[in-house]
Amino acid sequence: xxxxxxxxxxxxxxxxxxxxxxxxxxxxxxxxxxxxxxxxxxxxxxxxxxxxxxxxxxxxxxxxxxxxxxxxxxxxxxxxxxxxxxxxxxxxxxxxxxxxxxxxxxxxxxx
Amino acid sequence: xxxxxxxxxxxxxxxxxxxxxxxxxxxxxxxxxxxxxxxxxxxxxxxxxxxxxxxxxxxxxxxxxxxxxxxxxxxxxxxxxxxxxxxxxxxxxxxxxxxxxxxxxxxxxxxxxx
Numbered sequence: 001x002x003x004x005x006x007x008x009x010x011x012x013x014x015x016x017x018x019x020x021x022x023x024x025x026x027x028x029x030x031x032x033x034x035x036x037x038x039x040x041x042x043x044x045x046x047x048x049x050x051x052x053x054x055x056x057x058x059x060x061x062x063x064x065x066x067x068x069x070x071x072x073x074x075x076x077x078x079x080x081x082x083x084x085x086x087x088x089x090x091x092x093x094x095x096x097x098x099x100x101x102x103x104x105x106x107x108x109x110x111x
Numbered sequence: 112x113x114x115x116x117x118x119x120x121x122x123x124x125x126x127x128x129x130x131x132x133x134x135x136x137x138x139x140x141x142x143x144x145x146x147x148x149x150x151x152x153x154x155x156x157x158x159x160x161x162x163x164x165x166x167x168x169x170x171x172x173x174x175x176x177x178x179x180x181x182x183x184x185x186x187x188x189x190x191x192x193x194x195x196x197x198x199x200x201x202x203x204x205x206x207x208x209x210x211x212x213x214x215x216x217x218x219x220x221x222x223x224x225x
Contacts, residue, residue: 035213042217042218043155044215102154103154104154
């Protein structure tokens with residue numbers, strides 16, 4: 001079936017640094033999402049994105065977070081600066097209609 | 112806000128036995144309900160969806176009925192196989208199959224022993 005790719009699979013950075021998580025969505029999908037899952041906890045919605053704009057964001061989507069998809073390339077989540085509580089697995093998803101297809105996640109560790 | 116509560120795992124079953132994973136939800140909208148399944152090293156993938164109350168969804172022997180009266184959406188399978196070992200998520204989505212955010216339950220890890 002359709003695949004969503006995420007790069008990198010793991011990222012370790014020092015607190016205060018900037019990090020960019022990359023998502024390669026399914027080619028004809030129009031809606032894009034980021035979710036966050038802290039170890040042992042449930043997956044939580046961060047943001048969704050359509051037609052170049054943020055449609056909805058949760059309270060977890062702090063001011064230090066930003067998303068973009070320049071020129072139809074990767075859909076990115078940037079965190080600047082990072083904090084210890086940003087350590088989690090971040091899942092990207094994309095959809096054309098109701099079904100969201102998820103990538104395998106990027107495990108982010110902030111030291 | 113919206114919330115989903117499901118059976119706390121892990122659940123360990125023998126092949127051929129039946130499975131029930133309880134799921135209840137809270138929302139003020141008219142949601143679409145989903146079950147997603149996640150295998151190790153992968154993201155969640157859709158098992159099936161039910162957009163309307165009182166309807167049943169099914170796939171690969173799994174089924175669930177959208178019960179608006181009891182706000183429940185329990186997952187059942189009559190006879191599990193070792194290949195069913197995975198984490199199962201009960202998920203609440205927007206109404207009418209929209210592209211709204213998904214609200215996940217905590218997941219129930221199922222291990223099936225041969």
